[in-house]
Amino acid sequence: xxxxxxxxxxxxxxxxxxxxxxxxxxxxxxxxxxxxxxxxxxxxxxxxxxxxxxxxxxxxxxxxxxxxxxxxxxxxxxxxxxxxxxxxxxxxxxxxxxxxxxxxxxxxxxxxxxx
Amino acid sequence: xxxxxxxxxxxxxxxxxxxxxxxxxxxxxxxxxxxxxxxxxxxxxxxxxxxxxxxxxxxxxxxxxxxxxxxxxxxxxxxxxxxxxxxxxxxxxxxxxxxxxxxxxxxxxxxxx
Numbered sequence: 001x002x003x004x005x006x007x008x009x010x011x012x013x014x015x016x017x018x019x020x021x022x023x024x025x026x027x028x029x030x031x032x033x034x035x036x037x038x039x040x041x042x043x044x045x046x047x048x049x050x051x052x053x054x055x056x057x058x059x060x061x062x063x064x065x066x067x068x069x070x071x072x073x074x075x076x077x078x079x080x081x082x083x084x085x086x087x088x089x090x091x092x093x094x095x096x097x098x099x100x101x102x103x104x105x106x107x108x109x110x111x112x113x114x115x
Numbered sequence: 116x117x118x119x120x121x122x123x124x125x126x127x128x129x130x131x132x133x134x135x136x137x138x139x140x141x142x143x144x145x146x147x148x149x150x151x152x153x154x155x156x157x158x159x160x161x162x163x164x165x166x167x168x169x170x171x172x173x174x175x176x177x178x179x180x181x182x183x184x185x186x187x188x189x190x191x192x193x194x195x196x197x198x199x200x201x202x203x204x205x206x207x208x209x210x211x212x213x214x215x216x217x218x219x220x221x222x223x224x225x226x227x228x
Binding site: 045106 | 118146148155156157158159160163170171204206208210216217218219220221222224
């Protein structure tokens with residue numbers, strides 16, 4: 001079974017609007033962390049935001065927020081006020097306590113911001 | 116602060132040849148990772164080092180892939196002999212502690228023909 005599922009291969013959004021990128025995960029480990037990374041065409045993976053399984057509040061970092069719904073096992077990324085520079089691949093990833101610090105990635109979502 | 120450095124950026128080789136990639140992590144980062152990213156997929160962990168010891172190499176194809184991290188700093192990843200299916204981007208990442216976020220380099224794009 002896939003541990004991380006990103007069901008949106010591609011998403012489009014107008015500049016200055018908000019967009020939600022979906023991520024669902026599968027784990028039986030009570031302790032885990034969820035990450036979002038951005039990969040522009042240059043290839044580098046850029047860390048955006050982190051949510052721990054025991055965190056009571058949703059994580060926020062500037063224009064990025066993570067909509068964490070533990071019972072549904074979802075960790076959607078919300079980008080507010082989209083900018084042209086947000087166009088990139090976005091990967092959701094999970095780290096389970098039982099697997100040490102290995103990050104398991106989803107297949108990614110290609111976001112395109114239109115002017 | 117300098118980021119994770121990788122070289123070369125691009126490499127084209129014929130199948131059955133050997134190739135090596137180099138990674139210099141962020142200064143002071145004890146944990147180093149090598150990931151393989153096949154086109155259209157998310158990265159997959161190949162090997163993880165903690166200082167110069169291997170923590171996880173369960174997904175490394177050990178019959179052809181090898182990696183080392185001498186002195187707990189720089190690392191090299193080698194493929195010998197290469198196969199067509201090894202065509203991918205090889206990403207190196209480092210983190211200061213095991214349970215903190217990983218910082219990635221720009222990767223080496225390998226094409227095997």
